[in-house]
Amino acid sequence: MDIEKNKVFxxxxxxxxxxxxxxxxxxxxxxxxxxxxxxxxxxxxxNYYLSxxxxxxxxxxxxxxxxxxxxxxxxxxxxxxxxxKIILSYDIFFDVFYEVHFLKNDIxxxxxxxxxxxxxxxxxxxxxxxxxxxxxxxVNWILKEIK
Numbered sequence: 001m002d003i004e005k006n007k008v009f010x011x012x013x014x015x016x017x018x019x020x021x022x023x024x025x026x027x028x029x030x031x032x033x034x035x036x037x038x039x040x041x042x043x044x045x046x047n048y049y050l051s052x053x054x055x056x057x058x059x060x061x062x063x064x065x066x067x068x069x070x071x072x073x074x075x076x077x078x079x080x081x082x083x084x085k086i087i088l089s090y091d092i093f094f095d096v097f098y099e100v101h102f103l104k105n106d107i108x109x110x111x112x113x114x115x116x117x118x119x120x121x122x123x124x125x126x127x128x129x130x131x132x133x134x135x136x137x138x139v140n141w142i143l144k145e146i147k
Contacts, residue, residue, distance in 0.1 A: 113125070
């Protein structure tokens with residue numbers, strides 16, 4: 001799996017909205033009004049969720065990439081398994097998952113923000129702390145899926 005890892009770090013806390021967005025067609029991804037209504041988000045938040053899909057390598061310029069198309073074709077069990085692999089291919093997500101799942105350490109969004117600030121290309125601590133909640137929510141989704 002070859003994923004380009006120089007995209008904008010995601011700010012999309014509600015993982016169910018990510019999943020719903022993945023179920024859209026490329027044509028629907030171009031319709032901001034539709035996305036706003038279906039996800040119940042603002043226009044600004046539409047960009048956050050689309051950027052999250054770009055970060056994961058699933059879309060580019062509001063079109064599903066080959067990876068995104070392949071993922072969408074999978075049955076649910078394989079879809080979730082492969083989506084988890086994609087997410088955990090990013091160091092910060094893997095590190096937090098490992099800390100929580102294997103080491104059984106509870107880690108706060110603020111602590112995750114500190115890790116993001118130290119390891120990612122984010123210049124402001126306050127931005128890194130906000131991204132910490134995204135990582136925590138995505139990892140929580142993974143933990144629910146693997147049980």
